[in-house]
Amino acid sequence: MRNTTLTSALILALFAAGATSALAAGSEDDFKAAYAAAEAANKEAGKLRNQWTTTATTLAAAKKAAEAGDFDKATASAKEAEALAKASIFQATSEKTRWKDMEIR
Amino acid sequence: MKLRSAIYLASAALALAALTLAGTLPSGAADKVDPVADAKAFRKFFTDKFPKVKLEDFVNGPYSMNEDLYRQWQDKEQFPPYEFSLEMGKEMFSKPFKNGKTYADCFPNGGIGIRQNYPYFDDKEGKVITLELALNRCREANGEQPYSYVRDEMAALTAYMAFTSRGKPMDIKIPDDPRALAAYENGKEYFYTRRGQLNFSCATCHVQSPGERIRAEILAPALGIVNAMPIYRSEWSGMGTTSRRFTTCNSQIRGVPFNPQDDEYRNVEYYLSYVSNGLPISGPGARP
Numbered sequence: 606m607r608n609t610t611l612t613s614a615l616i617l618a619l620f621a622a623g624a625t626s627a628l629a630a631g632s633e634d635d636f637k638a639a640y641a642a643a644e645a646a647n648k649e650a651g652k653l654r655n656q657w658t659t660t661a662t663t664l665a666a667a668k669k670a671a672e673a674g675d676f677d678k679a680t681a682s683a684k685e686a687e688a689l690a691k692a693s694i695f696q697a698t699s700e701k702t703r704w705k706d707m708e709i710r
Numbered sequence: 711m712k713l714r715s716a717i718y719l720a721s722a723a724l725a726l727a728a729l730t731l732a733g734t735l736p737s738g739a740a741d742k743v744d745p746v747a748d749a750k751a752f753r754k755f756f757t758d759k760f761p762k763v764k765l766e767d768f769v770n771g772p773y774s775m776n777e778d779l780y781r782q783w784q785d786k787e788q789f790p791p792y793e794f795s796l797e798m799g800k801e802m803f804s805k806p807f808k809n810g811k812t813y814a815d816c817f818p819n820g821g822i823g824i825r826q827n828y829p830y831f832d833d834k835e836g837k838v839i840t841l842e843l844a845l846n847r848c849r850e851a852n853g854e855q856p857y858s859y860v861r862d863e864m865a866a867l868t869a870y871m872a873f874t875s876r877g878k879p880m881d882i883k884i885p886d887d888p889r890a891l892a893a894y895e896n897g898k899e900y901f902y903t904r905r906g907q908l909n910f911s912c913a914t915c916h917v918q919s920p921g922e923r924i925r926a927e928i929l930a931p932a933l934g935i936v937n938a939m940p941i942y943r944s945e946w947s948g949m950g951t952t953s954r955r956f957t958t959c960n961s962q963i964r965g966v967p968f969n970p971q972d973d974e975y976r977n978v979e980y981y982l983s984y985v986s987n988g989l990p991i992s993g994p995g996a997r998p
Contacts, residue, residue: 654974656966657907689907696904704902707913709748709755 636676639683640667646690655697660689743891745884745984748898752985756933760921769937769992771930775921779928783996792869792942792994795862795949799870802863807852813867816848825868825875826991829980830883831890838893838976841868842953859970860957865940865949865994872939872993880937880991882984893973897981900974901932906965912978927998934986936979938995945998952979 643664650656667682756768760775767774773783790796803821806812814820818827828841839847845867846856857863884890904911913932915924920931927945939952950958953970956978960967968974 654968655905658961658964658966659907661966693907696909700903700905704899704904704911707902707911707917708898709751709917 633671633676636667636671636679636683639680639687640664640671643667643683643687643690646687646694650690650693650697653694653697655693657689657693660686660693663689743895745891745894749985749987753933753988755917756920756931760931766990768931769934769986769989769995771935771938771995771997772921772928775928775931779998786996790942790994791944791996792940792949795866795869795940795942796873796994798862799866799868799873802867803870807849807854809852811852813845813848816844816851821871822874823878825872825993826878826881827883829976829983831885831887831893831980833885833887833890836889837973838897838980840952840971840976840979841871842951843971843976859953860951862949864953865951868940868951869949869994872991875991876993877990879988880934880983880986882980882987884984893977894981894984896973897977897979900978901981906960906963908963910963912959930997932982932985934989934992936982937986937989938992938997940993941995941997943997949994 643660647656647660647664650660663682663686667679667686670676670682671679753765757763757765760768763774770780770783773779803813814822818824825841828844829838831837832839842859842864845864846859849856857867884894901912904914915929916932916935920929922929936952939955940949941955942949946954951970953975956975957967957970
């Protein structure tokens with residue numbers, strides 16, 4: 606009885622893990638959406654003349670992972686690239702006025 | 711993943727707070743552009759910060775910040791590492807183009823002893839013209855291909871031209887033209903603007919931290935920093951142009967560099983050169 610219960614619990618746990626994993630797995634569509642958002646943000650940073658090298662390398666890593674079929678990793682990298690691009694946009698925008706604080710007067 | 715989300719959330723909150731704070735600070739955007747006052751304040755800042763350094767020594771960069779380094783530099787100058795470039799530049803400068811003309815035909819005074827007047831503001835074009843740009847335009851006007859702005863040929867030519875101006879005080883003019891003042895102001899803005907993932911401006915290293923170490927290097931003061939260009943850098947095992955210096959500075963702070971001679975770089979060179987007026991040309995220089 607104890608063995609049956611234990612086996613059932615293990616099977617249930619495996620199912621649960623499988624379900625969670627299936628839910629968390631990034632699809633190609635998820636990657637494409639995340640990558641497009643990251644590229645758009647980086648393009649915006651480019652218009653502000655303030656792209657970061659790390660955004661470019663993270664975008665490249667996302668593409669490489671997608672080409673290898675690892676869409677979990679690819680999506681995560683694309684989201685990271687978008688966050689970096691957005692940070693560079695924030696920096697460029699805030700520095701439009703904040704540079705004056707550093708000026709020698 | 712949770713940790714990454716937390717970092718993003720914290721960054722966003724910090725960014726929002728900074729933006730709110732920025733909105734409350736006086737922007738100073740309406741300040742009058744006053745290059746004369748800027749140059750005076752710039753010089754005072756460095757001479758106050760380093761009272762033992764002679765004014766003309768600031769052009770020697772990190773060597774002026776440290777006695778041991780200064781002695782090393784004096785020894786190095788006995789057999790300067792830029793000498794090969796100087797020889798190459800001298801030869802290139804006098805060698806005629808295919809049409810028989812030379813660089814001397816493109817510049818005032820045959821290009822000799824004029825380095826201190828570059829960059830200048832060209833009122834016809836409405837933009838800043840650097841020496842590197844003028845050299846490539848000279849080549850193109852004479853049917854030659856332009857040189858790369860970051861490689862040895864350009865470094866050699868500018869090394870020779872700088873050498874012919876050694877000791878002459880930097881003498882940059884800002885004409886009474888709103889476009890020239892705008893170029894100067896844009897150069898200043900570029901100099902103080904933080905960029906790249908490391909969030910550094912030019913001033914972070916060369917105003918806030920000259921004389922301090924960043925990894926193994928001693929940072930040079932911004933005052934007179936362009937007077938020594940081009941430079942032989944031991945780190946590069948070769949010569950570097952002003953363009954090379956600007957683009958690598960950007961990459962080092964994890965910012966995507968612009969194309970050499972884009973407006974930003976031309977303007978920042980204009981600003982840095984103007985605030986170094988009166989200090990001697992010391993190029994070509996050598997750096998650790």
